[in-house]
Amino acid sequence: MSFADLHRAGRPLLLPNAWDHASAAVLVAEGFPAIGTTSLGVAAAAGLPDGTGATRAETVALARRLTPLPCHVTVDIEGGFSEDPAEVGALGAELAALGVAGVNIEDGRDNGRLADPAHQQELIAALKSAASGLFVNARTDTHWLGTGADPVGRIRAYQEAGADGVFVPGLTGEVPIAAVVAAVDVPVNILFSPSGPGVARLAELGVRRISLGSLLFRAALEAVVRTVHAVAAGQDIPPVPGYADVQALSSPGTAGAPPAPGSPAAPR
Structure with missing residues (x-):
């Protein structure tokens, strides 16, 4: 099944986001057919800030490691790592040549403002022109940045520019989610939030893709802190993958390690 087809068949595509080869490989071993990258995880793992365009090299390097x-694999390219449509298009072509199935490009900028929608249309069109088979998920940060702006006009403009899907992170209310779904003809992506609708309800609202964003990366950091304090306090720690399991994640020709001890079965 193609990456685009995963947005149309059955239940919504639940897209977990990885930050390195091991985190992606263990998710593949759990049966997930598609993996996204998290720009926060990639940036933080490299000791760099997120959303500032500082991680182009790290993002491409990660894509090269994940595509086998x-x-x-769909890659978060922040705002495209450039305001020049030609450079953004070249990045899309480079990623497509590596075997990347899609990219996520956002209109939020590191000054806390939104890009001009007409300019963002140019970046989206450049990606589609440079790599026609690339699934371009166009993200608007109206809610993520708390701008108060209506996302509908932006997502319609991005669809017109050729976006294959649209993404409105930070949107959690059922009424505005349904309004976004009704406003466009392309699949709508929502960022999972513990305070928002669950997977089943999002499916009923017409959402076709549910991203986890940086959730798994942040959960991993929390597990690091919790585990070290449990050891220091002489407390029991939950089962974790063994050395051989982790080694297997990078073994040539393997799809990843066996599921981690105690992990629930993932939807296939």
Whole structure:
């Protein structure tokens, strides 16, 4: 099944986001057919700030490591790492040549403002022109940045520019989610939030893709802190993957390690 088809068949595509090869490989081993990258995880792992365009090299390097895995890979390219449509298009072509199935491009900028929608249309069109088979998920940060702006006009403009899907992170209310779904003809992506609707309800609202964003990366950091304090306090720690399991994640020709001890089965 193609990456685009995963947005149309059955339940919404639940897209977990990885920050390195091991985190992606273990998710593939759990049966997820597509893996996204998290720009926060990639940036923080490299000791760099997120959303400032500082991680182009790290993002491409990660894509190169992930594409040999038996799954579709979609890459978070922040705002495109350039305001020049030609450079953004070149990045899309480079990623497509590596075997990347899709990219996520956002209109939020590091000054806390939104890009001009007409200019963002140029960046989206450049990606589609440079790599026609690339699934371009166009993200608007109206809610993520708390601008108070209506996302509908922006997502419609991005659809017109050729976006294959649209993404409104920070949107959690059922009424505005349904309004976004009704406003466009392309699949709508929502960022999972513990305070928002669950997967089943999002499916009923017409959402076709549910991203986890940086959630897994942040959960991993919390597990690091919790585990070290448990050891220091002489407390029991939950089962974790063994050395051989982690080694297997990078073994040539393997799809990843066996599921981690105690992990629930993932939807396939």
